[in-house]
Amino acid sequence: MIANEVLNYENYIFSNYHIHINSFENVVRFGLILIIILYIHKKKDLFRKKILSNHRNFKEQGVEYIIFLFFILFLSKSLFLVSEKMIRNTTRIFTNPLASFSQKNEFKNKLYPYFYFITQNTPPNSIIMIPPKQNPWLTTGNASYMKYFLYPRKIIGGKLEDNDYSRVNYVLITKGDWHVPNNELYDWPKEIISAKKITIFDMNTKKSSILSENKFDPIASSYFKNAWGLIEVGGK
């Protein structure tokens, strides 16, 4: 079930088969613990002889049983968590053993193709302005996060409006990476910027296209609605 979810999308099992993985795990775990307890009960003489100490009174043996019971509960929980992590982390490895560095990043990070597009379209010594660190740009607006993927480019955090674009070489065009209830809040930059080049990146096809416009105007042009891309600042 977990492998199936990894290969499709988060919540795939619940959406298609209406089985909640975590709750299902609890049912299996409960069954397993029951089997262990019944087994110990059946072989109680052997259990006492081999594991418990042999000179205990009733109270001491009771304490020993409680230690064991909670230890088994802990082990069963651990086994499930470790198995889950193991399957989650290795399913992709076995199905895509020869994946490239970019592909591996993409499996784990849906924004990675966009970051890759930026690095392919900007020189390493460029200065890039990113959106403000607020909803819906909590990821693409986080300078500490972006600097890792765009390294060694310099990152400058932008404001919602009134930015000084003369300090930078490039400005990101981002729809937004977090959900907001009001559609009006999406899309940045929100002001007109004169541009040498505007490139739009399609997050679905992972392809980019250069626009012929020399001005980024978010209100006048429908190209920039829900768009991802890059503005090379400058020009007339």
Add this chain to the structure above:
Amino acid sequence: MSIFLLIIIHLAGYLLMSSIDNKLSFLMKLSVGYLVSISLTTLFLFILNIVGIQYSQINTLLVISFLSLLSLLIISLKGVRLVRPNYNRIKMNLLEKRTFFIIAALALVTIIASAYWPITDWDSIVLYDYRAKSFANTGNMSEAISTGYFFGYPLLTSLAQMMIYQFGGLGPGIIHSFFYIHFLIIIYSYFSKKIKRKWILISTLFIAIIPDLFIHAQMTYTNLPFTIYFVTAYIFLEKWLENKSISNLLIFSILVGSSIWTRSTEPYWVAYLILIFIYSIIKKKYLHFAIFYLVVSIFRKPWLIFREISSGNPIGNVATQALSSVSIAFSERIIRKLPLISEYFYRYILEPRIFITISFIFSIIYVFNSSKEKSKFLPLLLLILLSYSITLAGIFVFSSSVDYWKEIGGSATRMTMFLPILEIIFIIKVIFYKKNSNLNE
């Protein structure tokens, strides 16, 4: 090339441990050697960088070579012969074979996952691995300092990951997988002297499947190395208390120092400081306390001084820090905050490991009711209780000084991931500990 780096780190570590204590088993020297080698190499690289020597592949090689040559010199001066690995085949029964297979599979998965996956975890992206990338690329620390967050944590993991980048590796997580594997070997070696043979591998498996440990072996956070240094330090504290050997005290102190060189935000090392202090007072062995404090300071002070000079924030000494923290915590009404702090403590520290904590509490009852050798369990019990106290005090201070304290409970769970390991060791010792005559049953 990364494999070459890992080989020379292991070799240097083995020589270092042989020079300090040649009586240790081959496996123990190799595994503890790996921990010590990583810690000393990164510390040397950091100190050299402060005096103007750049981070580079050749300088990393020189530092590792220097440590190896120094160890060889000590070994030859001491006139000790290096212990060869014991190739005598251990006869395993079916249960032991199966257990060994599961442990090996877990270890293999961590190595494969670390080598395959790029860094994707948040803290590593914004801090640990970013610093590693920047150091490897620029050869100095100025770029990483200028982009913020730099002084939050010491540099052990960042510099270790930098070494992987310097040697052309794409998966710096491999360093962390080896931490996990060597820790399991250390635990195996530790239990092999403490409990019956048939339970050694099973007990090691109990530790191997602790979810936090296994998950962090595939991440590049500081929590796993910190936990491993901290718990391994306890193992050497116990060894030292048993045989009073200065070399064990030295290894113990190096491991505590290394834990501070990994994470210095939470002062858990104070628990060890208190234990050693009490021991020194009772036994009137003040020199032991001095050795411990001196060695720990070698690891602790360079980062503190560097941070103080570079950031311009005076850090002060331990006593001043403790007093100022306590004054912050007590400046607010404790009673008013107590329910919130209790809830936080339960939710993030106790609840994620509730079963093991209950089992641990009953183990304490059992020891004090039934065991004739209570003193054998006392240092570990004190260490766990002191660590819980430090955690609680830390939450108090944190809740008074940081507004968003309730939002980052996950970090509190991560920073205390050494507690369930110590508790499991305690429980295993209580359950499986038998008199020496039965050890080989």
